[in-house]
Amino acid sequence: xxxxxxxxxxxxxxxxxxxxxxxxxxxxxxxxxxxxxxxxxxxxxxxxxxxxxxxxxxxxxxxxxxxxxxxxxxxxxxxxxxxxxxxxxxxxxxxxxxxxxxxxxxxxxxxxxxxxxxxxxxxxxxxxxxxxxxxxxxxxxxxxxxxxxxxxxxxxxxxxxxxxxxxxxxxxxxxxxxxxxxxxxxxxxxxxxxxxxxxxxxxxxxxxxxxxxxxxxxxxxxxxxx
Amino acid sequence: xxxxxxxxxxxxxxxxxxxxxxxxxxxxxxxxxxxxxxxxxxxxxxxxxxxxxxxxxxxxxxxxxxxxxxxxxxxxxxxxxxxxxxxxxxxxxxxxxxxxxxxxxxxxxxxxxxxxxxxxxxxxxxxxxxxxxxxxxxxxxxxxxxxxxxxxxxxxxxxxxxxxxxxxxxxxxxxxxxxxxxxxxxxxxxxxxxxxxxxxxxxxxxxxxxxxxxxxxxxxxxxxxxxxxxxxxxxxxxxxxxxxxxxxxxxxxxxx
Numbered sequence: 001x002x003x004x005x006x007x008x009x010x011x012x013x014x015x016x017x018x019x020x021x022x023x024x025x026x027x028x029x030x031x032x033x034x035x036x037x038x039x040x041x042x043x044x045x046x047x048x049x050x051x052x053x054x055x056x057x058x059x060x061x062x063x064x065x066x067x068x069x070x071x072x073x074x075x076x077x078x079x080x081x082x083x084x085x086x087x088x089x090x091x092x093x094x095x096x097x098x099x100x101x102x103x104x105x106x107x108x109x110x111x112x113x114x115x116x117x118x119x120x121x122x123x124x125x126x127x128x129x130x131x132x133x134x135x136x137x138x139x140x141x142x143x144x145x146x147x148x149x150x151x152x153x154x155x156x157x158x159x160x161x162x163x164x165x166x167x168x169x170x171x172x173x174x175x176x177x178x179x180x181x182x183x184x185x186x187x188x189x190x191x192x193x194x195x196x197x198x199x200x201x202x203x204x205x206x207x208x209x210x211x212x213x214x215x216x217x218x219x220x221x222x223x224x225x226x
Numbered sequence: 227x228x229x230x231x232x233x234x235x236x237x238x239x240x241x242x243x244x245x246x247x248x249x250x251x252x253x254x255x256x257x258x259x260x261x262x263x264x265x266x267x268x269x270x271x272x273x274x275x276x277x278x279x280x281x282x283x284x285x286x287x288x289x290x291x292x293x294x295x296x297x298x299x300x301x302x303x304x305x306x307x308x309x310x311x312x313x314x315x316x317x318x319x320x321x322x323x324x325x326x327x328x329x330x331x332x333x334x335x336x337x338x339x340x341x342x343x344x345x346x347x348x349x350x351x352x353x354x355x356x357x358x359x360x361x362x363x364x365x366x367x368x369x370x371x372x373x374x375x376x377x378x379x380x381x382x383x384x385x386x387x388x389x390x391x392x393x394x395x396x397x398x399x400x401x402x403x404x405x406x407x408x409x410x411x412x413x414x415x416x417x418x419x420x421x422x423x424x425x426x427x428x429x430x431x432x433x434x435x436x437x438x439x440x441x442x443x444x445x446x447x448x449x450x451x452x453x454x455x456x457x458x459x460x461x462x463x464x465x466x467x468x469x470x471x472x473x474x475x476x477x478x479x480x481x482x
Contacts, residue, residue, distance in 0.1 A: 010262060013359050013387055038391055043402055045383075046393040068356050068388030111360075 014114045015040060018201030019051050019064035020150035022191065023120035024162065024184050025128030025143050025176040029212040032120035033188050034062040034148075035196070035223060036205035047204035047225065055081050056091040057216060059121035060209050061101070064148030065135070066114035073113050076104055094121035098131040098139065105137030112136050116147035121211050128176050128211075142167065143175025150195035150202040157191045181210060189221065196223045263315040263366045265289050267300045268439045269401030270311035271429055272370040273413060274379045274394050275422035278450035279372035281311045282426040284433075285459055286441040293441060301447040303454040305330040308344040308373030309447040310351075313398040314386065315366035322365060325354065344373025344380040348390070356388030368398035374449050397429075400437040405429035419448070431462050 018039040023032045034051035037044060053061045053074045061077070063070040080100060084092045092100070098119050105113055112135045119131040132145035143164045146154045162184070165173040177184055188208060196203040203226070208219040270283040287298035300319070301311045304326045312319040329350060333342050342350075348371045358364050364386045372381045383398065384390040395409040412425050423446060434440050442464065447456045 011364065011386070013362065015387065015389065017389060040389075043406075045389075045402075046391045048393065049391050066389070068352075068359070068385075068390070071352075071390070072356060072388075 014066050017067040018149045020148040020195055020202045021051060021062035021064050021118050022146045022188055023118040023130040025130040026184055028126060029181050029210060030120040030128040031184055031188055031210050032060045032062050033208040035202050036207055037203050039201050050207055052207050052209055055097055059094040059097045061117055061119045063115045063117045065116045069113040070115045073115050093124050094129055095123055102137040102139045109136050118145050118147050143177060150199045153195045153198060154191045161187050261366055265316045267313045267316055268437055269397060269399040269433055270313050270370050271401050271405050271426055272372050272381050272396045273422055274381050275417040278374040279379055279381055280422045280426055281309055281372050281447040282430055282444060283311045284440050285443045287316045288439045296441055301445055301456055304347055305342055306453055307375040308347050308371060309449050309454050310369055310371045312367045312369045314368050318365040318367050343375035344371060348382045352384050352388060352390045355384050359387040370396050372449055374451050400433055404432050404436055427462050
């Protein structure tokens with residue numbers, strides 16, 4: 001007797017743990033930031049969960065989405081980074097890492113990593129670079145980007161405040177911001193505070209990382225916990 | 227192949243729920259991998275305190291709405307430095323216990339006086355849960371792992387699809403909704419053992435009042451640098467004369 005019905009799934013291999021990520025490239029620096037809230041539905045799982053991951057001295061990735069996939073992706077890339085370093089005697093460049101991330105994501109095109117990433121760092125010339133991704137590896141280099149729950153709220157602010165050239169111009173122009181590090185940092189803090197007000201998945205804390213020729217500098221501030 | 231036979235047997239014994247592996251139109255046997263939990267444990271709570279970690283869970287394992295087992299130990303030591311507590315499908319928890327015993331045994335067999343710390347065990351557990359999720363055959367558990375090694379306290383959770391994190395206080399199931407707010411309000415890093423136990427008991431009581439699959443029989447596990455101890459079962463005094471329980475429909479006539 002053949003089954004005449006399909007049993008409906010009772011569990012999903014995915015869930016959205018929320019969070020927002022931002023990355024902004026300047027002339028000679030890059031800022032990568034993300035909130036620290038981990039959510040599940042209307043619950044907060046923890047207020048102190050980092051979404052940032054250092055891949056090398058010149059590349060930091062921020063990811064939101066399904067935490068288990070994010071962590072696996074981080075481990076995957078970290079292993080590849082280490083292998084590259086031991087094989088070539090030097091760390092992977094940020095643009096190289098950017099391509100690797102894209103390929104890694106597309107490799108699982110038919111069972112995706114539910115992970116929304118921004119990669120920020122310094123390119124081979126020491127200029128700030130930001131790469132933005134979707135869940136299956138579509139990516140582009142850009143001057144600034146945001147992914148995750150609060151992306152729709154934050155992106156318009158960045159478009160408005162960063163004084164970058166419009167990405168719609170043709171021939172295309174550099175969209176890295178001409179602002180100083182301090183000015184860009186203030187904008188990052190303001191945008192997260194704003195997103196926190198209107199978005200339930202964003203809040204609790206903000207981790208900011210600044211990458212420049214002096215290395216990587218980390219900062220943490222509190223965000224509203226409601 | 228073995229997996230298929232296991233799934234087949236599982237389906238067979240559940241009678242009414244599944245019609246068993248049936249031959250479909252193409253002649254092949256189709257085994258569903260999606261699972262349902264059958265014998266389940268309810269909440270587990272965990273907190274860090276001054277000297278280490280405290281975990282708490284009741285001793286009930288339910289079969290749907292029947293409280294089938296009332297002396298089920300849902301807290302288990304892992305090696306010398308850690309303890310795990312699980313909610314969800316208890317047979318999967320037993321399998322995880324076996325895996326962790328194997329892990330710690332093999333580690334011990336190296337005989338190099340190095341032991342697996344709670345962080346390492348949690349990492350192993352995370353990978354197991356995630357890998358089973360990838361195969362669409364999850365271990366249906368929400369697991370708390372706590373431990374102390376070299377003075378460092380560790381408290382982590384992992385869910386059935388591999389989501390994991392650490393915190394100063396954690397809870398699974400109903401505990402996430404009923405206990406966590408109380409823990410967020412009352413928890414301090416420098417709590418003594420007595421204060422920690424009192425806080426947990428307060429949360430367990432709320433769970434007993436409001437979670438219908440809980441029973442008033444608990445164990446508390448303590449992990450410190452010295453090692454792991456799991457208490458003998460105890461009960462908490464209840465008060466059903468609380469004002470909030472009197473005349474519950476006073477402000478909502480017609481409800482129950």
